[in-house]
Amino acid sequence: MVAPIHWTFCALLESETASPSDAVTVVPLARILSHVWQPVRLERIFSFPKKSKPPPVHLExxxxxxxxxxxxxxxxxxxxxxxxxxxxxxxxxxxxxxVVRPENWRVTARGLRNIKTGKYLVRSIEIRAAA
Incomplete structure (x- = not known):
């Protein structure tokens, strides 16, 4: 049985500062919380010629x-x-x-944690067994 891992983004956001945009920007990979959950997709990406440019990723x-x-x-x-x-x-x-108000959150090994609710904002992981 496969247990896919899904990143979740809790609905605890405190202050929207921007609306969606189609503008492409450059983001440091070290700041992106990503995870391989389908190794076949990763293998397919590596099979593309190195000169081909993939489409931009979509981030929150x-x-x-x-x-x-x-x-x-x-x-x-x-x-x-x-x-x-x-x-x-x-x-x-x-x-x-x-923008998250710092007084309500702490940085932990798992990500940003709300000190009142105990829930995580950025790196909350939800694991479900596939049927």
């Missing part, structure tokens, strides 16, 4: 204490492939940008 941006973190809404495997190739940045479309 969270600002915490002036630092930016990103959750992937489309392009997890492209992000992971770029990290494995040693790339430092990736082309992306920022779908939303949110």
């Amino acid at each position: 941006q969270v600002e915490f204490h002036g630092e930016f973190f990103y959750s992937v809404s489309d392009g997890n495997h492209r992000c992971e492939a770029a990290k494995m190739r040693g790339n430092k940045t990736i082309s992306a479309i920022i779908e939303s940008a949110t």
